[in-house]
Amino acid sequence: MVEKFHGELRSLKRDVLEMGYLARDMLQRAVKALETRDVSMVESFDRDKKRLADQDHEIEQKCLRLIALYQPVAKDLRTIATALKMNTYLYRVGRYGKDIAVLVPDLVDTRDSGRLADIPLMADLTIGMITDALTAFEREDLSVIQDILEREEKVDALRYDILRESLDCMKDDGGSITWCTDCIMIARYLERCGDHACKIAEKVHYMVTGERIEIR
Amino acid sequence: MDDSTILETRDLNLWYGPKQALLNISIRVPKNTVTALIGPSGCGKSTLLRCFNRMNDLIDSARITGQILFEGDDIYADRTDVYTIREKIGMVFQKPNPFPKSIYENVAYGPRIHGERHKEMLDDIVETSLRRAALWDEVKDRLHEPALALSGGQQQRLCIARSLAVEPRVILMDEPCSALDPIATAKIEDLIIRLARDYTVIIVTHNMQQAARASEYTGFMYMGRLVEFDRTQQIFEDPAEELTENYITGRFG
Numbered sequence: 153m154v155e156k157f158h159g160e161l162r163s164l165k166r167d168v169l170e171m172g173y174l175a176r177d178m179l180q181r182a183v184k185a186l187e188t189r190d191v192s193m194v195e196s197f198d199r200d201k202k203r204l205a206d207q208d209h210e211i212e213q214k215c216l217r218l219i220a221l222y223q224p225v226a227k228d229l230r231t232i233a234t235a236l237k238m239n240t241y242l243y244r245v246g247r248y249g250k251d252i253a254v255l256v257p258d259l260v261d262t263r264d265s266g267r268l269a270d271i272p273l274m275a276d277l278t279i280g281m282i283t284d285a286l287t288a289f290e291r292e293d294l295s296v297i298q299d300i301l302e303r304e305e306k307v308d309a310l311r312y313d314i315l316r317e318s319l320d321c322m323k324d325d326g327g328s329i330t331w332c333t334d335c336i337m338i339a340r341y342l343e344r345c346g347d348h349a350c351k352i353a354e355k356v357h358y359m360v361t362g363e364r365i366e367i368r
Numbered sequence: 369m370d371d372s373t374i375l376e377t378r379d380l381n382l383w384y385g386p387k388q389a390l391l392n393i394s395i396r397v398p399k400n401t402v403t404a405l406i407g408p409s410g411c412g413k414s415t416l417l418r419c420f421n422r423m424n425d426l427i428d429s430a431r432i433t434g435q436i437l438f439e440g441d442d443i444y445a446d447r448t449d450v451y452t453i454r455e456k457i458g459m460v461f462q463k464p465n466p467f468p469k470s471i472y473e474n475v476a477y478g479p480r481i482h483g484e485r486h487k488e489m490l491d492d493i494v495e496t497s498l499r500r501a502a503l504w505d506e507v508k509d510r511l512h513e514p515a516l517a518l519s520g521g522q523q524q525r526l527c528i529a530r531s532l533a534v535e536p537r538v539i540l541m542d543e544p545c546s547a548l549d550p551i552a553t554a555k556i557e558d559l560i561i562r563l564a565r566d567y568t569v570i571i572v573t574h575n576m577q578q579a580a581r582a583s584e585y586t587g588f589m590y591m592g593r594l595v596e597f598d599r600t601q602q603i604f605e606d607p608a609e610e611l612t613e614n615y616i617t618g619r620f621g
Contacts, residue, residue, distance in 0.1 A: 154617075154618035154619070157618070158619075223577050223580075224617070225576070225580065225604040225605070225616045225617060226604060226605065226606065226607055226612075226613045226616055226617050227613060227617065228617050229604075229605065230605070230606070361606075362605060362606025363606075
């Protein structure tokens with residue numbers, strides 16, 4: 153019975169990672185589509201969104217079933233609690249990817265689509281944070297997320313840079329309002345994804361050490 | 369010993385003949401709480417429980433060193449009366465063991481041998497004890513029927529009522545639910561939690577979920593040692609010792 157439980161727990165971790173990589177890839181592809189003006193990159197997003205929702209549902213069910221059947225304790229319980237929370241954070245990350253993807257077809261047609269400001273840089277930082285949070289969860293290794301707060305601060309700073317630049321741009325050129333508003337939205341989505349990476353890092357820290365921390 | 373500690377052992381060692389069953393146990397049991405002792409078979413948890421009211425005195429080959437303090441007094445001191453200790457520190461066993469007498473006589477037995485003869489007083493003790501053991505409503509109309517006609521769960525609550533009748537301070541329970549079905553177990557667990565308002569309960573259990581549900585403090589024992597003693601939530605959420613973690617998560621051996 154114990155073997156079976158631990159096998160199921162390993163399978164749960166694999167499911168969370170699979171969902172995490174899908175959510176991260178949705179975000180990455182949406183930004184890449186903006187950069188490359190390649191709308192075909194976001195064509196599968198309806199399917200991905202459905203897959204993400206299914207994974208969210210399956211992981212939640214699996215967690216509740218493991219708790220009900222095995223009454224796990226200690227690190228086993230912390231792993232399940234972490235999986236349940238990560239599930240929600242990762243779902244949100246994937247949805248922000250979808251929200252960015254929705255903007256892509258209109259944006260690539262505008263005259264301003266070459267001006268992405270620091271969005272690609274911000275996306276790289278955010279995606280790196282999510283990847284490392286997932287790696288920390290997979291390997292139960294906190295060293296890869298030790299500097300996550302500093303990275304989060306850089307993401308925040310970039311968001312305000314983009315906000316300021318976009319406001320200036322809108323003041324100078326009324327025709328750029330649509331584009332700039334979308335940039336502000338995208339920066340906001342990426343900043344939220346960075347927050348979710350931090351929340352995942354907090355939960356992984358709890359899973360590994362039993363200690364609850366607040367990164368910010 | 370601070371005010372909140374009712375029982376304490378200091379470097380307690382116990383041998384059964386040449387075999388050492390307890391090694392340097394130092395534990396402080398907080399007053400008016402439920403403390404659970406968990407650990408694999410043969411780890412010494414029942415032996416430790418039996419030390420608290422000197423039940424091991426009944427085993428010829430048992431020998432102890434170290435101290436056991438009840439409310440600050442050494443229970444093995446020459447001046448200590450073992451019967452007084454067992455009156456103050458009662459015990460409930462794994463298998464319900466009512467006397468082959470009526471329900472009433474089971475509860476009245478203890479006070480009677482301690483000299484209580486007045487019927488009104490005995491009636492009062494019987495009712496109070498049965499109420500505290502959450503059994504009164506089920507047996508009040510058949511107090512003079514044989515105790516052995518009760519169900520297993522009722523018999524166990526009767527044994528708890530019997531131990532309460534002599535007004536103990538501490539109740540020791542050695543796997544009190546292992547012979548009971550889940551409904552009777554749930555009733556005993558609810559009772560254990562309620563009893564901790566007025567008494568200190570120490571329970572030995574193989575059922576880790578029971579320890580998690582019913583106790584505020586948990587001690588994990590292994591091969592005669594107390595590996596870890598802490599608040600139950602801490603033990604089951606984030607134990608300090610790897611050995612504890614391995615045992616409670618089933619990764620043992």
